[in-house]
Every structure is written in structure tokens, then in C-alpha cells.
Amino acid sequence: MYNQTEILKDTSELGADGELVINMGPQHPATHGVLHLVVTLNGETIKKIEPHLGYIHRSIEKMCESLTYRQFIYVTSRMDYLSSHINNLGCALLVEKGMAIEVPDRAKYIRVILSELTRIASHELWLGAMAMDLGAFTPFFYAFREREMITDIMEDTCGARLTMNYIVPGGLMYDIHPDFQKKVKAFITQFKSKVTEYEDLVTNNVIFQSRTKGVGILSAEDAISYGCTGPVARASGVSCDIRKLYPYEVYDKVEFDEVLETAGDSFARYIVRVKEMNQSIRIIEQLIDNIPEGDFVGKTKNVLKLPKGEFYTRVETARGEFGVYVVSEGGTTPHRIKFRSPGFSNLSALNHIAAGSKIGDLMASMGTLDLVIPDIDR
Amino acid sequence: MTNEEIKEYISSLAPAATFDETGEWLNILVEPTALKPLMADLRTGKMQMNYLFCLTCVDFKTHLTMVYHLSATTHRQSIVIKANLNRDTPVIETVCDIWRTAEFLEREVFEMFGVNFTNHPDLRKLILEEENPKGFDEKKGYWPLRKDFEDPINMIKL
């Protein structure tokens, strides 16, 4: 028969006060990837969360040190794969800034439209996955239906659905697909007619609201101190939209609102993202009919050499502020490159916002932080 | 605040600081020992630099340089603080009690560059395995992002 004490010893490999230590991940349905959280529980209540990273660490920063300024852009698609286009844009902007490359207006417009489409696609996926974390499976499929239209547009124009690599320093790799405008407009109509579905199924649902309201509260001071950016910080009332603060490309020419909420809980983060999708639609609507004619790529030298010095650019990805810091020694490859990924900083706030709540709340908090693991590990 | 005013203000706090205005932002190079008090004052004093948006380290082969990008959500001015460290025994005081985000970023720098942060509450490896790979030269240290790092198995030279 069995040995009673042996069983007891094993299920209680824990500290004082009957704490239970469980390993959430690296294979866990709610961590969306290979995030490993060591969660210390007291009954159902979380006492401490300790993230263990690195399961998908590819040392992209080291890799980039041996790639030229044309080549390193494609690697950044593999970090935050949901906003890969915006990552690419950040890197291209850095090279353009460092070498003072003139980018044609047409390329700028298209870059912004694609960035906003990427943002919507990312938020759509997040919405579905977040609802699934909370136990509602169906919104996932509805969200993916709309996302599919965006990935189709991306496929037509960029040639890939996720890791587009459509941007080169100085502009775009090739011109947009002839059907681009038509398809984007079709998407906008479809999106606008389906947005009410998310409201019925998710936003107004009493169970969803009770699961997210007042859960995982992050105050504005803490959000700044933890370096949170993007929807996470904006839900706490911190104005941090790079598109507004430090406009790049044509963001200074378009009208849109920075969505700010003050509650700082999971529901506020949810609302910020949903409203941001509408703002993105607004930006696209303003630009889609006004893409100027002209070149899609500016004149660049064949071999790009960044002057000696340090360069930093930031762009607003779907998750927040993505910064690229390059130390150049004047050669064709960067001496040191550092990616300030939004997910990394957002993750560091997880212990703060989820400690003291229930396991179910951890899913809501983690879901609304919108963690993309390759972005965190890099 | 103009750059001149910032320079003046920082010079009053850290007299040994040198300035560099060639880049986008004002770069301030300070002694590692003078870093912590300066940072504390930048956060709480007149500058109110409450947002540390990038913390990293650069290996210049002769020395390591800690780079802190600071900004403020009130007046949106960014400055860069740097501190040169000895490559053999890099030690600097932590800033994670000033900005909470520094805790993870410093852990990352610790495992990638081997910089020791004194007074850090939990200085462990964050991304890599706890144990260094077998057969690795322990004397040189296992700091992957340093320039002289060699990994015969996983690094492919093209």
C-alpha cells in the first residue's frame, strides 16, 4: 500500500503557514507561451509571483551585433510577433534618423496605415485570448474572423501574415498591392459592424465585468515606477502614447485621441484596448484615401553605415513603448543594440498587481497585461 | 529646463560629472560611486525624473558603461546618465529602490554583463539557467553579451 507520510511531504514542499507553491508554466494554458511563474499560494490567495524567464530567449541583441543595418530589421519581427510591423518601423526609423535618410511621403502613409492595422490585429488577438483566459471561448473565434481580414491584407501587400518584414531603411520593400485600399475599406466596414458583438459578448457581460472590475489595480505612480507603457499605463491615467508625445511618421498630421482611463484595473485596461482599436480605425480612415503618389522608397546608399555615436528611437507598439538603443562605432554593424521591450516592464508589475488576489484574478491581470513571451525574453 | 540649467544643477550634485551634448539628449557621465545619490536626487528633487525607460550596459572592450535613460512624465525632458565600470570587477549600486522597473532590468544586466549591483534585493539570473553550462571556463565568467564571449556550440560564425 501507499506511504501516507510520503504523499504529505510531497504535496507540501512549501514554506511556513501552509503556503502552496505551484509552477504555472512553462506549459500552462493561460501563460500564452512559455512563461514560467512560480506562484506562492495561501489557499486560493496569491502571496507572491516570481517570473522565471528565458524559455524562448534567443539573444536577439547579440545576434543583431553581427547583422548589418539592413539585415537586423527582420529579426525584430520575431520579438513581439504580434506587432512585428511596428517593431520593424522602430528599427528603420533609427537607421533613418542616424543617417538622415529622407523617406517619401507615400512610404510614411503606408507605414502608418500598416502600423495601425497591426495594432488592431494585435488587440483582436488579445481580446480573444483574454476572453478565453476568463473561460469564454467563443469571442476568440469572432475576434479571429476580423483579424483574418487584416492578415489577408498583410499577406497581399507584404507577402507574409505575421512577420512581414516590409520595411527597409528609407521606405518600403515594394509598393502596396493594387487592392490594398479596397480591402482595407472592406475591413473597416466589417469591423464597425461587428464591434457590437464584442460589447454584447464580453464588455457588457456581467460575469466578465465582475471578473475584471477592481481586479489587478495599478496606480499611476506605480505604473510609472514599474516602467509600464501602452494600454497598461494608460488605463492607470498615465499619458504615455508615443504617437502623441513624440510623433513619428505622419502621426502629427492625423487626428486621434489618446485613450485614457483612470481606474487602473483590468477592466480599464480592457476598455483602453477596445477604444484604441476604434482610434486606429479613425487614423486609417483619415489616411487611406490620401496616400500620396510618388516613390515608395527613398534614396539610400548601398552599404549603410551609422555614424559613431548613440541613437535611440521609440515607437508605440500594441503593447507600449518599444525603444531601440544603438551604440555605433561607425561600422556597418551595431556595436551594441538594446531593445526596450514593453512586455518586459509590464511583466515586472505582475507581482505587484496580482499579489493578494485569487488565482482567477491572476488570469485577468495577466491577460490584460497582454504579455507576449518572445517580446519579454527577446 | 534647458541643457545649461540641467548641467548646472547636476554639477552642483556631482561635481565630477562630465557632459556630452552630441547626441539627441544630454549625456552625463558620472563616477559609479556618485551615481546613487545623484539618481535619488534626480527622482525626488527638482528634476522629478520619475520614469526610467531604459537601463542597459554597453561593453566597450576596455570598460563597461552603465546607461540609464531617464525621463519625467511631467515635463517630458529626457537625460542619459552613464557610469563607466571596471571590466574585471564591475560593481555599482542598485537603483531599484528608486524605480521599481530597475529590479528586472538590473537582473538582466547582471546575468548578461556580470555587473554586480549592491543592495539589490534579489540579484539572481532572470533569463539564463542558474548553472553555467558544463565545460565552461569559470574564470572568465559566463557573460553572454560581453564582446569577448565565445560559445563554440551555439554561436555560428558566418
Added chain:
Amino acid sequence: MFLKEYIADVVNGVSSLLKGMRKTGYYFVHPKEIITEQYPDNRATLLMSERFKGEVVMPHDAQNEHACTGCTACELACPNGTIKVVTKFEVSPEGKKKKAIDALVYRLELCTMCNLCVVACPSDAIKMAPNFEHSVFDRTKLTKVLNQPGSKIREGIE
């Protein structure tokens, strides 16, 4: 007062749930909205975008001629070492020596479909093909020679 709030709570909660059920119920009784793609069955009608980056190919014309001069621009542009250009010297009937490719080795298993080689190519000799069914049982089959056997460079391309 409390009772009123209590009842309002219950009524609002139930009505929000019913709204959601109406939406899912709508889709349940409208099979036309189904978006499933039955992949292996719809292969004949499946339309891939002509720009889809599936693999690198080298188009040959009817005379079995390609446009590759063997300049190795693609090899230099590739970030992963996917392409290897093996060149040879062809002697033309007039006795002039001319550089030409012996083999353009393309390793699909290393390729990230970044399109940089296609952009770099000065004579448009390679392009991306919208083929995505790459699975094979043997990894060596993923290493391909792109120029067809016996092919030669098209006249007039330098």
C-alpha cells in the same frame, strides 16, 4: 432601497447574459456565417497571394536560361547564410572567360523569408514563390539547388 438595488442587479445581470446568448444563438442558427476553410480539400480553389513569401525560386525560361550572374549579392544580403553561390568560369566560343554560377544552393530550413536577397538581386534572377507546403521527411531535401541542371545565363545580362 437596498431591495431595489438588489433587484436591479439581478435584472441587469440576467439581461446582459441574455444579450450574449442572443448573439451566440444567432450564429448557431446561421450556418452561412461559418468561416472554416477545409484546407486539404480546398487545395484546388485555394488562392495564395502572388506576393506570398514561401520560398526562393529562380525562374527559368523556355530555353532553360536564368538571369543569375553569380554576383553573390544575395549571399551577402542574407542574414542567415541561407544562400551559397558556387561560381565557375565559363569559356565562351570566342575564348573569353566569363564568371557564371555553378550552383545556387538554397537552404530552406534556414530561410526566414525576409525577401532581402530578392531585393538585393541586381538582375531579378530570384524571386519568392507562394508555395508553402514544404514538409518533407528528410531534412536534407530542404537544401535545394535553384538553377536547373544544364541551365545557362540568359544573353545580354551582365
Added chain:
Amino acid sequence: MFSLEGITTSVQDWLFMKFNPTMALAMECVIVILLAISLFAILGLVLVLMERKVAAHIQIRLGPNRVGPGGMFQTVADTLKLIMKEGLVPDMADKFLFNLAPFVVMMVGMLLLAPIAFAKNFQIWDINIGVLYISSVSSLSVIGILMAGWASNNKYSLLGAMRSGAQIVSYELSAGFAVLTIVVLTGSLQISEIVKAQENGWWIFKGHIPAIIAFVLYIIAVTAETNRAPFDLAEAESELTAGFHTEYSGMRFALFFLAEYINIFIVCAIGATLFFGGWMPLHIGNWAAFNHIMDYIPSSVWFMGKTFFLIFLIMWFRWTFPRLRVDQLLNLEWKYLLPISLFNLLLVAIIAILGWHF
């Protein structure tokens, strides 16, 4: 007219003619057991397929469509796979309890089958305390779940089992009260009596608003009791991976899976019996012609139709709503369902005493 009653009567007559009474009774038992097991197997296959199809159509998908016409044999293929799979037992698990748990859960389902009236005069055991029997036996399933959670020696399983314990014990109450409203209206605990009382109209129509409230409460409570979404906290795959059956694989997992669907069937069958008149056809007042046509539909079809309608309702819930949190789950029971059901019971008692129902 097709009737199951005729078949059972003739089989019984034949048995008693051929054998002595004890032998005949034993053989009847064997037949009933075989029928029950085969019913379980068929129900499992049908309900799993139904769940997948309902989910797929709600989620604008096609669902299983490869094995057999329209994917009809998908569950058969799945079952074959599960049978052939190795049933792993975790190293430090309590092997005896670990193996016992799925059978305990299954057994509860089998016991609950006894008093259900599948058709007119087609009932295994018309016990005179039928409803009481059902409410007492159905709470036993928590033992199997706790057993599984504890014996797995897995923290996720343990958490899931503990949640399930708290959940089933509390929702038992409002389910009981919802059932009691019908008992008050009927004045009997016997299932056949309850069905007979609905000859001239189902309780959900006859019992005014209190009966409708009781029905809603019943559906919510049994959804929780069978650990179905939005109350599937015991499994909660995004939180506890798979809850109490995290460590189960192969046939033991299949038994848990089957038990879940059997339990749904049974609670829906009871719901159909109590609120929708069981096998009683739809009769409307004095529309004699209409009632006569309705009588032509076999009673078993009526029963199954109603049951499957309720099953569909529960599946519809699952694929629409997010999951509740564990404290909200208990709040819902103790702050909303229980007070409402107590008040409702009072209302029904008044109605029954004053004879206001039809």
C-alpha cells in the same frame, strides 16, 4: 402507436412464464444493467458529438467532419484512441483511490438513472421518495471528485477538487429548493405522480412566475453541480490546467468525461420531468384536436426532446459565458440564488395552499 411499455410488459411476461420468479427477477436485473450501460455508452457518444457540434456552430466553425458522414463517428474514433492509450498513474499518487475515483463518479450517474421515467410506464424503479433520492444521491459525486483530486498528488488537482467540494455542497441547496417548489405544487415525491400531475399542462406553464423562477434557479444550480461552464471552476483549464482530472489519462479520463455528460443528461432529464412534464405530451387546455395529435407522438420522443432541449441550453451557456471566480461563485449562491429560492418556495407554498395554480 409505438410504446416502450408494450415491450417491457411482454418481456416480463415471457420471463416469468419461462423461469421461476427469483430467476426471472435476476435476469431482469441483468437486462436493466446491460441496458443502462449501453445507454451510458450511447449517450456519451451522442452528447460529446453534440457538444462539439453546438460549440462549433456557435463559434462559426464546422466542427468534427472527417470521420464518417458529417463527423458522426468522431467520438467513436476518440473513444478507441482513449481505450488504447496508456492510463498513467503518477509516481507518488495514492493508487487505490486514484483508480477508484472515476468509477465512483460513474456509479453516481448510474444510481441516478433508477427513478427516471423515460417514457410512459418505462421506469427502472418508481420509488415513492424519488425526488429525495435524486437530491441525496447526486451530491455523492463530490466524493469521487475529491478522491480524484486528493489521490492525484498534484496541486492543481487538489485545488480543483477543493473548489468542486465547496461548489457542489452549496449549489445542492438551491437545486434542492427548486425541486421542492414542484414537490409542493404536486404534493408528492414520487416521479410518476409528478408526471401525472402535469397531464393537463406542464408545471412551468401552470405554476405561474414562481415555477419559471424555480426553473431558472434549477438550471443555474445544476449547471454548477455538474461542473459545467460558467461554473467549471473544478476544471478551469486556464487556471488549473484541468483541475481534478489533470493527472488522468486513457480510459480513466474517458470515464470522467463520460460521467460529466451522463450527469448533464440526468439533471436535464430530472429538469424535464419536473418542469416540462417528463414524457407527457404538450396539452393545451381544451384544444381536444391538438391534444389528440400530440398524443400520437411517442412518449419517449417527448421525454428525449425535452431533455435534449435542456442539454442544449446548458451547452449554450457554456459557449457563451466567461467563468466565474471562486468567491463570486459562492456569492452568487449564498447572496442571490439561496434567498431568491427561499422566497420563491414561500410564494409557491402560498399558491399551493390557496390553490391558485391551474
